[in-house]
Structures are given as structure tokens and as C-alpha cells.
Amino acid sequence: MNIIEVQGGVTAPQGFKAAGIHCGIRKNKEKLDLALLVSDRPCATAAVYTQNKVKGAPILVTQQNIADGYSQAMLCNSGNANTCNPNGVELAQACCELAAQSLGLKASDIVIASTGVIGQPLPLEPFAKGIPEITACLSRTGGTLAAQAIMTTDTHHKEFAVEFSLGGKTCRIGAMTKGSGMINPNMATMLTFITTDVAISPAMLNQALQAEVKQSLNQINVDGDTSTNDMATVMANGQAGNAEITQLNADYALFCDALHQVCVWACRQIAKDGEGATKLLECSVSNARSAQVGLAIAKSIISSDLFKAAMFGQDANWGRVLCAIGYTEGDFSIDKVELRLKSEKGEVLVCQNAAYFPFSEEEAAEVLSASEIQILVDMHDGEHFAQAWGCDLSYEYVRINGDYRS
Amino acid sequence: MNIIEVQGGVTAPQGFKAAGIHCGIRKNKEKLDLALLVSDRPCATAAVYTQNKVKGAPILVTQQNIADGYSQAMLCNSGNANTCNPNGVELAQACCELAAQSLGLKASDIVIASTGVIGQPLPLEPFAKGIPEITACLSRTGGTLAAQAIMTTDTHHKEFAVEFSLGGKTCRIGAMTKGSGMINPNMATMLTFITTDVAISPAMLNQALQAEVKQSLNQINVDGDTSTNDMATVMANGQAGNAEITQLNADYALFCDALHQVCVWACRQIAKDGEGATKLLECSVSNARSAQVGLAIAKSIISSDLFKAAMFGQDANWGRVLCAIGYTEGDFSIDKVELRLKSEKGEVLVCQNAAYFPFSEEEAAEVLSASEIQILVDMHDGEHFAQAWGCDLSYEYVRINGDYRS
Numbered sequence: 001m002n003i004i005e006v007q008g009g010v011t012a013p014q015g016f017k018a019a020g021i022h023c024g025i026r027k028n029k030e031k032l033d034l035a036l037l038v039s040d041r042p043c044a045t046a047a048v049y050t051q052n053k054v055k056g057a058p059i060l061v062t063q064q065n066i067a068d069g070y071s072q073a074m075l076c077n078s079g080n081a082n083t084c085n086p087n088g089v090e091l092a093q094a095c096c097e098l099a100a101q102s103l104g105l106k107a108s109d110i111v112i113a114s115t116g117v118i119g120q121p122l123p124l125e126p127f128a129k130g131i132p133e134i135t136a137c138l139s140r141t142g143g144t145l146a147a148q149a150i151m152t153t154d155t156h157h158k159e160f161a162v163e164f165s166l167g168g169k170t171c172r173i174g175a176m177t178k179g180s181g182m183i184n185p186n187m188a189t190m191l192t193f194i195t196t197d198v199a200i201s202p203a204m205l206n207q208a209l210q211a212e213v214k215q216s217l218n219q220i221n222v223d224g225d226t227s228t229n230d231m232a233t234v235m236a237n238g239q240a241g242n243a244e245i246t247q248l249n250a251d252y253a254l255f256c257d258a259l260h261q262v263c264v265w266a267c268r269q270i271a272k273d274g275e276g277a278t279k280l281l282e283c284s285v286s287n288a289r290s291a292q293v294g295l296a297i298a299k300s301i302i303s304s305d306l307f308k309a310a311m312f313g314q315d316a317n318w319g320r321v322l323c324a325i326g327y328t329e330g331d332f333s334i335d336k337v338e339l340r341l342k343s344e345k346g347e348v349l350v351c352q353n354a355a356y357f358p359f360s361e362e363e364a365a366e367v368l369s370a371s372e373i374q375i376l377v378d379m380h381d382g383e384h385f386a387q388a389w390g391c392d393l394s395y396e397y398v399r400i401n402g403d404y405r406s
Numbered sequence: 407m408n409i410i411e412v413q414g415g416v417t418a419p420q421g422f423k424a425a426g427i428h429c430g431i432r433k434n435k436e437k438l439d440l441a442l443l444v445s446d447r448p449c450a451t452a453a454v455y456t457q458n459k460v461k462g463a464p465i466l467v468t469q470q471n472i473a474d475g476y477s478q479a480m481l482c483n484s485g486n487a488n489t490c491n492p493n494g495v496e497l498a499q500a501c502c503e504l505a506a507q508s509l510g511l512k513a514s515d516i517v518i519a520s521t522g523v524i525g526q527p528l529p530l531e532p533f534a535k536g537i538p539e540i541t542a543c544l545s546r547t548g549g550t551l552a553a554q555a556i557m558t559t560d561t562h563h564k565e566f567a568v569e570f571s572l573g574g575k576t577c578r579i580g581a582m583t584k585g586s587g588m589i590n591p592n593m594a595t596m597l598t599f600i601t602t603d604v605a606i607s608p609a610m611l612n613q614a615l616q617a618e619v620k621q622s623l624n625q626i627n628v629d630g631d632t633s634t635n636d637m638a639t640v641m642a643n644g645q646a647g648n649a650e651i652t653q654l655n656a657d658y659a660l661f662c663d664a665l666h667q668v669c670v671w672a673c674r675q676i677a678k679d680g681e682g683a684t685k686l687l688e689c690s691v692s693n694a695r696s697a698q699v700g701l702a703i704a705k706s707i708i709s710s711d712l713f714k715a716a717m718f719g720q721d722a723n724w725g726r727v728l729c730a731i732g733y734t735e736g737d738f739s740i741d742k743v744e745l746r747l748k749s750e751k752g753e754v755l756v757c758q759n760a761a762y763f764p765f766s767e768e769e770a771a772e773v774l775s776a777s778e779i780q781i782l783v784d785m786h787d788g789e790h791f792a793q794a795w796g797c798d799l800s801y802e803y804v805r806i807n808g809d810y811r812s
Contacts, residue, residue: 118725226729313807
């Protein structure tokens with residue numbers, strides 16, 4: 001394999017420093033609530049944002065700041081989403097000004113993000129105090145603390161990095177991500193921040209990210225609710241010294257492969273740590289009529305509450321998978337569907353030609369007792385492959401989201 | 407009010423008889439599993455079916471049988487959905503033949519429906535034995551037993567009827583419905599059978615039903631899973647003696663009003679008895695830009711798992727409502743949204759101009775402690791009104807759907 005995993009998260013690529021501190025947005029002083037990520041040089045920058053019509057104020061400010069295709073630093077707080085606040089945009093802009101002053105950059109060089117409760121006033125004071133402090137903490141090994149500072153109800157921090165070679169130059173992509181849950185949950189927010197030292201033009205970086213999210217980050221579902229604050233960014237500072245990628249070529253293809261590996265990692269991590277999740281569900285649809293249909297079917301299956309509850313109960317209720325395929329929009333044939341459930345405990349064929357295939361309930365229950373379940377759907381209807389990631393629906397999900405203020 | 411509630415369910419209109427028996431499809435002999443509904447005369451008949459690409463065999467047979475716009479009887483079993491069975495269509499046709507013989511009708515006069523587990527063989531024997539038996543039980547007061555026989559995990563049977571006057575003739579519409587759950591649940595299936603003695607042409611009846619389901623039956627959501635067997639039918643036998651409705655006129659409008667009242671009743675009953683539900687959620691969106699946008703917003707809100715879990719927890723988490731409005735597809739403005747929560751315990755304004763409105767958490771918790779919650783959304787963006795019905799997401803939902811075979 002020419003893409004290998006390495007340590008270091010967002011600070012694995014050359015030229016990136018990061019830090020994470022508690023600045024006072026969250027009440028619990030044990031919890032970090034401010035992350036800062038800075039590159040030595042300007043970065044080609046691409047981003048994707050929530051499709052929700054209610055957008056967090058930081059998203060509006062980030063969109064403006066990276067309109068020129070470049071940024072150099074990223075500031076993210078947890079504990080407050082800065083959404084549905086009348087003065088949210090002004091506050092996000094003021095935070096960018098503070099970060100710019102502290103780092104010797106322009107405010108328009110800053111990517112800003114927030115995650116946490118919505119519709120709650122967010123004071124500037126913690127930022128005014130915290131930004132000089134966090135600037136002093138920046139380090140080449142600070143990726144882990146930054147990954148901790150963007151957590152909300154995530155049960156652990158999430159960082160990852162890969163290494164590969166472009167034209168003899170060692171290149172890296174690093175990432176940190178957070179998933180589903182908040183200390184005072186309003187909605188599950190997905191944030192993914194990716195760094196790389198690959199030299200790539202803003203246009204090609206944007207093309208790579210836009211194509212990638214369709215296959216991975218948009219294929220995660222914990223509870224069907226699209227947050228107001230979802231955001232994924234890639235910052236590429238070119239310090240690996242490879243020939244800048246400015247067109248579709250072999251280097252671009254390899255960069256996309258590495259980016260895909262990083263994003264699939266993020267999907268699996270987020271889904272596995274979904275609110276109340278006891279199992280990761282990874283659905284792979286093969287031989288679909290089109291890529292779009294395959295993606296839609298995979299997402300439909302992992303989004304079905306009935307199927308998610310069945311997985312929690314370790315029940316091979318294949319009818320629910322067929323049902324979810326059946327209500328997927330698009331033009332395709334369902335008559336030849338074949339369905340297998342697989343885990344480290346084994347594999348069982350449960351449905352063939354869209355009808356019941358005699359299987360052992362005991363064997364199926366054993367397969368489903370694992371903590372990662374593969375749902376393998378063969379449509380026999382074309383040659384496209386797609387995946388989606390989700391988690392089971394548990395009592396704990398209801399508890400977290402029903403009882404949190406009582 | 408010129409539309410009043412009356413007793414009798416599907417047998418309230420003139421000329422309809424019904425019955426419900428146990429014929430042996432369900433193991434538990436205490437549970438009725440076969441319903442039969444017959445009209446003295448041929449009925450103009452309209453139906454709507456699930457949009458799922460996997461359709462229960464009875465749906466395919468019913469579509470053929472009422473292609474001419476008429477039927478005279480309806481046969482429905484519970485306990486087995488007759489879906490994903492290789493010989494399902496032949497079996498459904500054989501049941502229609504049996505019913506036709508027993509009733510002195512043609513097989514193509516029969517509407518057939520099934521609800522229960524999918525992908526399980528369904529033998530003909532219980533029908534061969536049961537159909538003559540149930541024919542002998544038909545009566546003018548049999549609506550209640552028929553309503554019991556179509557139940558699956560419904561906690562109670564559901565029947566309703568209204569009376570109104572067209573040109574001096576007393577007219578009635580009756581209905582029975584079943585909702586979300588099965589004895590061996592695979593998916594929540596909605597069945598609604600409506601009878602009326604109004605004289606109306608098949609074309610106008612179809613127009614009325616198609617328009618009505620968009621406003622009501624398609625606006626229910628228990629868990630987002632569209633069943634393979636959903637079906638709603640209206641059979642109109644004309645025995646009220648009114649001037650036949652053959653065009654858009656005042657009689658048609660009044661008939662549609664009465665039909666709407668019956669269908670809203672069905673929506674409320676189904677949502678309230680959703681699997682594990684402890685609360686009925688009725689969302690009313692006023693001043694939407696278009697009818698379509700209003701319907702989509704209302705459905706988006708009552709479909710949000712995060713909001714449903716908050717309602718279970720009696721938590722006035724208005725951010726989740728805004729979030730669900732925000733990810734609704736369509737072109738509309740969200741800036742002026744106003745949101746109130748209301749029940750028999752009171753009413754509380756929680757959001758104005760899409761931002762937090764200071765409210766008493768205690769007062770809100772009191773409002774949300776009721777068993778029926780109104781979510782009142784004023785978009786201030788047009789003049790259209792729409793509703794949707796759902797239920798909260800409870801521990802019990804997860805238990806029913808996760809543990810049922812263990």
C-alpha cells in the first residue's frame with residue numbers, strides 16, 4: 001500500500017501547529033473549549049458547509065474569509081454554536097480579528113467554527129482572554145489537544161493522519177473530527193478539519209473536497225438531523241515541496257485516494273461514536289445502476305430507525321433493509337437484491353432475489369453481536385459501488401436527547 | 407357545525423356490512439386476523455398506495471381490481487403482510503376468488519389488503535376456512551370487529567364516522583384505520599378503509615382522495631419508514647340518494663370537508679398510537695409561502711428524531727424545531743419564524759424572528775407534560791396553512807423494535 005497511517009493528526013503535515021485550551025465558554029474547567037490551528041504559510045483552502053437554511057454565524061464568516069481560496073489559521077470553540085444569536089456574525093468577526101492580531105495575520109486569513117448549544121448568548125470575553133493564551137501554546141504536537149477542544153458529547157477525541165509520496169516528496173494529510181452530541185445538546189454537529197502539506201491549487205483542492213464529501217462525509221447519518229453548524233475544511237500549505245497539483249493527473253488521483261482514506265476514517269469514527277451508539281453500521285452497496293443510486297440506497301438503509309433499532313437488538317430483520325431500499329428515490333431495479341450481514345464473527349446470507357433466504361437465526365445473532373456490522377447489498381443492477389455509515393438506535397440515544405435538561 | 411360525529415365506523419353509512427374473526431393466520435386465538443367489509447351495491451372506489459418500490463402482493467392485485475373505478479367488498483388479514491413471497495400475487499388472487507364465491511361477486515370486485523410480518527410464507531388454508539365463516543358473520547354493526555381484525559401492535563382499535571347533509575339527504579362517511587406496529591414487527595404499516603353512502607363518480611372520488619392524502623395521511627410520521635403495504639381506500643355506494651357528485655361544486659366541497667375530518671381523525675389516532683408513543687405531536691404551520699412548503703416544514707418537524715426525543719423528555723428544545731425547518735427542502739424565508747408550544751396545560755412562545763424568546767422553563771415543562779402537544783409555527787412568509795402528525799421517540803420504541811424476537 002502506498003498510503004500509510006502515521007501519528008500526529010492535524011499537526012502531522014509539515015508547517016502546521018495547533019493547541020487546545022479551556023478559555024471559559026464551557027462551565028466545566030476540565031473540558032477544553034478552544035482550538036487553534038495555524039500554518040507557517042498561506043494555505044489553499046476548500047470547505048463544505050451544512051445545507052441547513054439556518055446556518056451558524058461562523059459559517060457565514062468563514063465563507064467570506066476563504067472566498068479568495070486561501071486561509072492560514074482555524075479557530076474553533078465548543079460549548080456554544082453561535083447560531084440564532086442576533087449579534088453572531090459580529091462576534092465571529094471579532095474573534096477573527098483577535099486571532100489575526102495575536103498571530104500577525106489578517107482577519108480574512110481565519111477559518112472560524114463553533115459547536116454547542118444554539119440560541120444562547122456567547123460573550124466575547126473568553127475569546128479576548130483565551131486567544132493570546134492559546135497562541136502561546138501552539139506547538140507541532142498540539143494536534144491532540146486541538147482535537148480534544150472541539151469535542152462536545154463525543155466520548156473520545158478523534159485524530160488521524162496518512163503519509164504517501166508524490167514525485168519522490170513525502171506528503172501527509174492529517175485530520176481531526178467531532179461527531180454527534182453536545183454538552184447541552186441541541187443537534188448533532190459534524191466538524192472535520194483536514195490539513196496537508198501537499199502543494200495543490202485552490203481550484204483543484206476544492207474539486208477534490210467536493211467530490212469526496214459526496215462519497216463519505218455526506219453519507220454519515222446518526223439521526224437524520226442536519227445540523228446548522230456542520231463544516232469540513234481542507235488547508236493545504238504546499239510545504240511538502242511536490243510539484244503543485246493544478247490539473248487532473250496521477251498526483252491528483254493519489255491525493256484524492258489519500259483524502260478518501262482520511263474521510264472514510266472520519267465517517268467511521270463519527271458514526272461509531274454517535275449518540276448512544278453501541279454498534280458501527282457500515283453499508284456497502286455493490287453493482288448499483290449508478291453512483292447516485294448506490295449512495296442513496298446505502299444512506300437510506302443506515303438511516304432507517306426500524307433497521308437501526310433491529311441492529312441494537314441484534315435481530316437479522318432483513319425485511320427492514322428491503323423496505324429501506326424500496327423507498328429510496330431513483331430509478332433502479334430491486335428484484336435481484338442480495339443481502340449479507342457480516343462482522344468479525346462471521347457472515348450470513350439472509351436475502352436473495354429480493355426474497356427470504358433460509359438462514360440460521362442463531363448464526364445471524366452471533367454475527368450481529370459484534371460492535372462493527374457490515375451490511376453488504378448486491379443490487380445486481382449495474383456496476384457502481386457506494387458506502388454509508390451509521391449506528392444503531394439505542395435506549396441511550398433517547399436518554400441523551402430526551403432527558404438532558406431534566 | 408354541519409358535520410357531526412356519529413357511531414358505527416365503516417358500517418355507519420347505509421348499505422355496508424362488516425365482520426372480523428380469527429381464522430388462524432395469527433397464532434394467538436384471542437386476536438382477530440381477518441376483516442371483511444361488503445356493500446349492498448357496487449361502490450365507486452378510489453385508493454392510494456405506498457410509494458415503496460417493494461409493494462405487498464395485495465396492493466398489486468387491488469390496483470388491478472379497481473382499475474375500472476369500482477369494487478364491492480374489502481378483505482384484509484393481519485399477521486402476515488404477504489410481501490416478498492414468491493407466490494404472493496397468486497395467493498392474493500386466490501383469496502379474492504374465495505371471497506367472490508362466498509359473496510356472489512366477481513373476484514375483480516374485491517379490494518384486498520394484508521398487514522404483518524414480511525417474507526414469511528402465507529398458506530391459503532386459513533382463508534379457505536375463514537372466508538365462508540366470516541361471510542356468515544357480516545352485520546350492520548360489524549364495523550368494530552373489522553376494525554379489531556386489522557390491528558397489529560395497535561393498542562386499541564380505531565373507528566370513526568361523521569354525518570352531514572347534501573341536498574337534504576343525510577350522508578355518512580365511516581372509517582377504520584390501523585397504525586404503527588405488528589405482532590412480529592417488520593415495519594409500521596398504515597391502513598385506512600373509508601366507506602360512504604354518498605353518490606359520487608369514481609373520477610371525483612379519486613380526485614377527492616388524492617387531494618386529501620397530501621394534506622393528511624401523507625403527513626403522518628412515526629419513524630420515517632414507508633411500509634411496503636400502506637394503503638387507503640374509499641368506497642362510495644351512493645345509497646344516501648344525493649344527486650351524484652360528478653363535478654366541482656358545493657356538494658363536492660362539503661364531501662371533501664367531511665373526508666378531511668375523517669382523515670385528520672385517522673392521522674391523530676395513528677400518530678398517538680405510534681410504537682412506544684407517549685405523546686401525540688400535532689404541528690400546524692401557518693402563513694407559509696406555499697401549501698407545499700407548509701406541508702414539508704410541518705412534516706420535517708414531526709419527523710426529527712432529536713425533536714421527538716426532546717418531546718419525550720418534555721424539554722422545550724426549540725432549536726431542534728428551527729433546525730428541522732432549516733433543512734426542509736424548498737424556497738422560503740426563515741427569518742421571521744415564530745414558534746409556540748401549546749397543550750391543555752397552556753401555551754408558551756419560545757422563539758420569535760428565528761431567535762430565542764425569553765420564556766419560563768417551568769411553564770414550558772408544564773405545557774409539555776400533557777399527552778397531546780401542539781407545535782404552532784408561524785412562518786410570516788405567506789398565507790398557506792398545513793399540518794402534520796407524529797409522536798415522541800421513547801425507550802419503548804427502541805424496545806419494541808430492537809428486542810421483539812429476543
